[in-house]
Amino acid sequence: MNLKDYGFMPDMMTENERGIPARIVAVHKERYALICEYGETYARLKTKEYYGGYEEFPTVGDFVMMDFVPSGDSRIFATLPRKTFFSRRDPTPGRGEQAVAANFDYVFIMQSLNQDFNERRLERYLTLAWQSRAVPVIVLTKADLTEEYEPYIRIAERIASDVCVHVVSSRNGFGLEELRAYLKPGNTIALLGSSGIGKSSLVNALAEEELMRVNGIREDDSKGRHTTTHRQLIMLKSGAMIIDTPGMRELGMWDVSEGLGEAFADVEKYIGRCKFSDCRHLSEPGCAIKEAIAAGELSKARWDSYCKLKREAKYSDDKDARMREKQKRNKGFVKKYR
Secondary structure, three states: OOHHHHOOOHHHOOOOOOOEEEEEEEEEOOEEEEEEOOEEEEEEEOHHHHHOOOOOOOOOOOEEEEEOOOOOOEEEEEEOOOOOEEEEEOOOOOOOEEEEEEOOOEEEEEEEOOOOOOHHHHHHHHHHHHHHOOEEEEEEEOHHHOOOOHHHHHHHHHHOOOOEEEEOOOOOOOOHHHHHOOOOOOOEEEEEOOOOOOHHHHHHHHHOOOOOOOOOEOOOOOOEOOOOOOOEEEEOOOOOEEEEOOOOOOOOOOOOHHHHHHHOHHHHOOOOOOOOOOOOOOOOOOOHHHHHHHOOOOOHHHHHHHHHHHHHHHHHHHHHHHHHHHHHHHHHHHHHOO
16 A cells, blocks of 8 residues: 555655554544555554643544554554644533544535525635635535526625635536546545535545445425534545545634634725724724725625624633643643653
8 A cells, every 4th residue: 555645745754753654534533544554454542642742633634653553453653744734613512622634635615505505604614724724615516406506606706706616416417527627646625514515425426436325405404414424534536535524514613813814805804994903893983894884895794704703713712722721731741750
């Protein structure tokens, strides 16, 4: 097995690094499926390195170093530096950040052309995609359900003016050739979207084989049933890889300071142009935000969405700042007395 086919480059490792490199292709709670020079294997984390706070907990798509064990579970002891990465606030209270995927080149932000299409969710996913440092691509699925998809394209282009928007149907193949242009050997694409938007169907259509089980959607509200139950990386015949994640209808913001600036550039261009530097954009005179909304240059819904995501991200950061500081102190204490 040549790990270079999975995107590995030797310069990812430090000089004289011990162990062998591998890429995580699936996460099953505390057990990981990996690809390495010996083929597919399974591994668990070394307790001291990870639970002692020395290493970033790995996720699907990560390249790691491990001690290979041919007759049982190997041991992962290091997470190699990531070129791209996104995370969310862990839905379990008190757990902080939850890793979602790493080392991908594109993020396919997927929404379906039915009742599940949601502008605010699209903004949320776009913010996360920009924060990851990968290239976002908007994919509007289930084009076979409507003949009037142009309004959806206009909405998506208004929200993400510098992002490519594609309309596809996995059922009849419409638009799939445009997506195959991204499927170059060695490229990794992360799929991001809620359940029921056709991720599994799209993977099967792009792969031209049945790789994933497909569930239907509820007819009363067009919302989907979860098909993917764990994060996984899938190798296609083209040599490209797809990272599929469980459908996430609620995506809690974590650190999205850079992503907000990219996703809401049309909003942030007015920040700092108010008459008063401490303007709260409420009732102060000379407020650039209020003037832009009144002039129709900025929509009130767009401004409200920006404020909501910024508050949510700040809440996450404030809530977990003490936890991160405590972990940092503990890490320093352990290093001092090792």
